[in-house]
Amino acid sequence: MTSEVEHTDVGAYALGLLEEDDRRAFEAHLLHCGSCAAEFRELSGTATALTEIRDFRDAVEEPAPEPERPAEPPGAVVDLLRERQRRARRARRGTYVIGSAAAAVLLATGVTVGAAVTGDGSPAPGHDHGPARALVIWGERKTAQDASTGASGVVGLESKGWGTHVGLELRGVRGPLKCRLEAVSATGERSVVTGWAVPPKGYGVPGSEAPLVTHGGTAIPRERIDRFEVVKEGGGKLLTIPV
Template sequence: MNEPAQHMDVGAYALGVLDAAEAARFEEHLADCSRCAAELDSALGLTPLLADLKESAPDPGVLIARPRPALLDGLLARVVTVRRAQRTRRLCLAAAAGVLIVAGPLAGSSFTSQNAPSHSTVSAAKAMYEEGEKIGAVDPTTKVDASVSLQEKPWGTHVALKLANVRGPLTCDLVAVGRNGERQTVTTWAVPAAGYGLQGAGADKWSKEPLYTHGGAALNRNDIDRFEVRTLDGKLLDTIKV
């Protein structure tokens, strides 16, 4: 049996209609084929469809060893249809979640600029930043302006970050450094080419807005020595002594 034909055996295997030799060959193929493994995982939800198969038998009391080809094709077509619908729904949800995560700071700024400003319309990260103990610093070399807002929690320290005067494209993280030298990543983000919190000529309404983001460290507030804003390739952008 060639490999394309084996790809077609997923539904038949799930329904138990392959003979012993065919089943053995398919199981050997399955061990190295992630595509068929994924299809089989979905096809194992065929219990309701098997009820349809039983009802279509001339004598419901007789166990059918192999369904009619047309009926088997119909069952497998229904499996494919259901699987495609589920996959489309998952992709749509994932895409929507990605838009919310990546565009969160920009979406918050846009919403605020188009409506009467109020505490309820600002982004969640900005609201969290406003509530905590604020400590900031401007790096003398990079000129990056970063400040953190700290809130003690039973699990450690909640940290909100305000970041300005930084151009991209960059991928960065905020690292909490303990007094004992322990390092914990608080949050990561991407800086678009236009940057955040830039002023002067060439800065548009989006790049003038600082970035607000937040995360947490398991370190207690009094055990933190400093925060470092770094690119993921190791460049230090700013240091905030606590």
């Protein structure tokens, strides 16, 4: 630790386990770190150690005898510190595993996690990009592209008691035009999921790379949905996504 002070060394300092150089560095660190000082007070539970730190601060500019090491804490404090360290290690390992798994999924799916924006810098249509993106990433995913229109898209599906929650990521679309996403059942029943306007620069095209990300819902149950269609207002279809 001689080259860098670690916040986690507060436990080792409280137990008197740091080497001389490390102990000096950490005592200087305690003078400016409120979180470490608070944790040290919690772990040691003694006024003596705090007095030593204060004396060290007052005398840091002048040669003086080195402050004594903190008194050996009682066994209960040692047990508490060890348990806290075990919990912290488990939490760090869990966070690393979860973060790595999420990153792997995002890389594999190729889904952009940043907030989508329109060509003029405003947010892309959608009630909330958080739920929309989460649904596109973690829902039942269906993808398609249309060579004739250049559009491609991904839907993420989630069954609900009221019907089906649908997330959409759409690329390769230029405007200006207005569109809607329709759910179509095997019997031909249609239901509008959501609608939006495409600005002139479009979504997911050169010069406006961010896709459109939005979400909505349909009363048609998931098991009855046959496909989704991205339809232009006034007629014409940009994309069909079979499910």
